[in-house]
Amino acid sequence: MKLENLLQQHFNYPSFRKGQREVISSILEGNHTIAMLPTGTGKSLCYQLPAYMLTGHVVIVSPLLSLMQDQAEQLMMNGEKRVIAFNSFLTLEEKQQALSQLYKYKFIFLSPEMLHANYVIQRLTELQIALFVIDEAHCISQWGYDFRPDYHKLGAVREKLGNPLTLALTATATPEVKEDIIQSLSLDNWKEFIYSVDRPNISLSVEAVDSFPEKTERLIELVNKLEGPGIIYFSSKKMSEQMASLLRERGVQDIAAYHGGMEQESRILIQQQFIQGQLNIICATSAFGMGINKENIRYIIHFHMPLQLESYLQEIGRAGRDGQKSVAILLYSPGDEQLPYQLAEGELPSDDQLTWLYHWITENPHALKYMSANELEIKRIAGLSDIQWRIIDNFLHSVTEDQLEESFNLIKNFSKDRLQVKRQKIKEIYRWIQLTECRRKNILNYFKEDNKIKIEDCCDICGLDYTKYYVSRTREDVIEGERGFHWKEHLAEILLSERI
Structure with a gap:
């Protein structure tokens, strides 16, 4: 057949x-x-x-x-x-x-x-x-x-x-x-x-704004203008929820937050509602999108700076699977690169965490043998995330007491090397954000691909007509959504939580 x-x-x-x-x-x-x-x-x-x-x-x-x-x-x-x-x-x-x-x-x-x-x-x-x-x-x-x-x-x-x-x-x-x-x-x-990493039907854009409040207002403006469905990516679970709430209060309908900290049933429900068209916009962390089979996503917005070009390409690649024109917009304000550095460091066990765990194992008989059984308690006391625990568990799996010190040195060296790689990736995407020449050609250069391309509405540097991605909305629609909403107070609350 x-x-x-x-x-x-x-x-x-x-x-x-x-x-x-x-x-x-x-x-x-x-x-x-x-x-x-x-x-x-x-x-x-x-x-x-x-x-x-x-x-x-x-x-x-x-x-x-x-x-x-x-x-x-x-x-x-x-x-x-x-x-x-x-x-x-x-x-x-x-x-x-x-x-x-x-x-x-x-x-x-x-x-x-x-x-x-x-x-x-x-x-x-x-x-x-x-x-x-x-x-x-x-x-x-x-x-x-x-x-x-x-x-x-x-x-x-x-x-x-x-x-x-x-x-x-x-x-x-x-x-x-x-x-x-x-x-x-x-x-x-x-x-x-x-095959090429390039998706010619996705226009690329970076918008620089001066501050967090300005970025928030620009996001609200874009969501009100752009033709959906769309996904807005955040690096913070809390921010994905709070921005979804703010957008709802500003009159945006059919919107929901999604992140890995939600109950499984809620995640599945939101995914299905988005796929079936009952939701038009998802405020999400990177946990959303992989495996989601929805062809008509028209825009991707990054509210926070991604940690590397590779994950950025994966996330914007969820748009335009039907081959139709779509747009990817990254919003950048000065200092945004600090959050990726913090997240990169947080993915790896620190020296303090490793020192505590080393002493705990050496002071507790049979600790190595029963580490898996004590996983939840160890993670709680040492403040280890799931990712940090996986790294440690990988190195200590089947290790004897005689090999303990050497294994902990290996974990420290691994964490140091990985952090160096991650910092380099952040520098690469930061340079890409600051570009003054074609963004698409720069991405293709990064992957050692032929960059002799010419695409209409390629990127913001080559020239990009945003109006092609706008939906027709009346001024009355927007005013109705804003009526009775004290947005400055709500924005102040979000700013406070962002600092916490």
């Missing part, structure tokens, strides 16, 4: 997007495959469609719970019941039951941390694995912006599973990162499909 017929049969799509057919054909020919497809081109289809033509199970390693959950739920909504996602949303009893019946599932989603467990590996070795998929494969590389130590071990995991047919997927990888992926996975023969 032709691939197009299978596409129509299983997913009700009339045709493939750029790169999908080539990647799928490579897999079906039995080739290990590396695919770099820009955000919004449907990377998940590259393993979902071949699954129906391959005998055996498809194992998908995914770095984010929200992404894993979104992709699993979309498969189930599409009628596929043989799906399981091993993550913290499952109870211990549910995990044990699923593992005992693993043979029933065609699609098995796992976090890289789950592959630490020998009993998980053992159950997987009992299956016929048709395809081993590594989503967001740039997490493998120590030079990648989102390096995960557990991802770096996937080559060893793959060997334990018998070196099955492998697909590595990413949207943003420099040539150095791609080579690191190949080496880490020990791929001897492979095919690669590297």
